[in-house]
Amino acid sequence: MITTSPTEFLEAFAALAPLPGAAATARAAYLVAPAGFALAAESARDNRYMDMSLAVDPLKALAQHGALAQALRADVPVITFPGDPATPDAVFPNNVFATAPGRLIVGRMRHPVRQREAERADIRAFFGDVLGYDEIDLSGCDDLVAELTGSLIIDRSRGVGYCGLSERCDMAGAQAMLKAFELRLMFCFELAEGEYHTNVVLTLLASRAAIIAADGFRDPAAAQAIADACGGRALWISPAQKQAFAGNAIALSDERVWMSACAAASLTETQLATLGDYGFAVGTVELGEIEKAGGSLRCCVGEIY
Template structure:
């Protein structure tokens, strides 16, 4: 079922039965290292978190990315694919490649500079030849835009998707992702005009709680409905905290939420305490150089289910 009604979503959500053997967090993660890291002007056209006037340090970005891979290994195995100088800002693979048990989904990026990432034969081969995953390739579908888990936040424990419509995901893309990830229920909604991806305004915490930036949604009833689905176990972000990427976080275990140093520094003691009450410690990695490209920690992490 796909719905854009908050009322229909809550009714359908309440009727869901538990998924047998579903994993709330990924069994492994993969990253794509920066290579000659730089900012893509084409991506900046609809990514308001980018500032093309900023200078970037490719070596610093590479060091921060390496530190991220080392840190995440505390929660799960992490694989890092080498970067490609032909796609110097391709450090956010979760938009291009996504997984569900037994399948690899390849997204349809909006911008040509990022569409090239979907052509990587090594990543395709890793999943197809080594892991034996079936491939669902949306990259050649010209009638849709589907930037995977940038646009679609998935509650893996329940098979529920939260899909924000914007320049980076149209209704056809939402329908294609609902099918590709084999979801039982997808709640579609429009993001605020200034937003490009759902994963900067919403984080699900191992299917138990949420981090939400309410101003990132066009209809205020939408974030309220999402919070209600999780028993109002939500940490609400201010616009400044959202801008610091506090909504771009990830759980790779049931006990810890990862976010950038900048994001965590924006949280109040009360918010950190609330996360602790929900069972999550906050751990951080400095990604200040990579964040200049308009994404943060969650954007860097591809999940393997």
């Protein structure tokens, strides 16, 4: 079921029982290392978090990425695939590849520079030949745009998706992802003008709390409905904190939320205490060089379910 009505969503959500045995967090994670890291002008056309005037240091980006992989291993096993110089900004694989139990989903990216990432045979082979996952390939669907867990935030323990519509995901893409992830309920809403991905304005933490940037939603009622679905356990962040990527976080365990050092530094002591009240310590990694490409920690992390 897909709904665009906050009221209808909350009514349907209230009727859902938890999925027996469904894990709220991933069992492993994968990353794609930067290789010849550079900013893509195509992506900058609809990503206001990018600044093409900034110079980037490829070696610094590589070092920060390596530190990220090492840090995340405190919570889950982490696999890092080598970067490809042909796609020098391909450090955000969660938009291109995503998983559900037993399935690899390949997304349909908007920009050609990102579409090339979906052609990687080694990543497909790892999930198909090594893990034995079935492949659901949306990359060749010319009639939709679906940038996977950039646009779609999933409550894994309930089979519920929160899909922000923008140039990076249309309604046809939302419908395709509903089927690919086998979700029971999807709430679709329009992102605010200038927002490109939902995972910059919304984070779900182990299916029990959320980080929400209200100004990232075209309709404030949509943001409030998500907070209500979390039982009011929502950390509301300001526009400046959103710009610092405080909304681009991820929980890979029930006890910790990971975000960039810039994101964590933007939070107040009260906000950090609120996350603690929700049961989450904050883990941080310096990602300033990678953030020049318009994404942060959560964008770098592909989840393996």
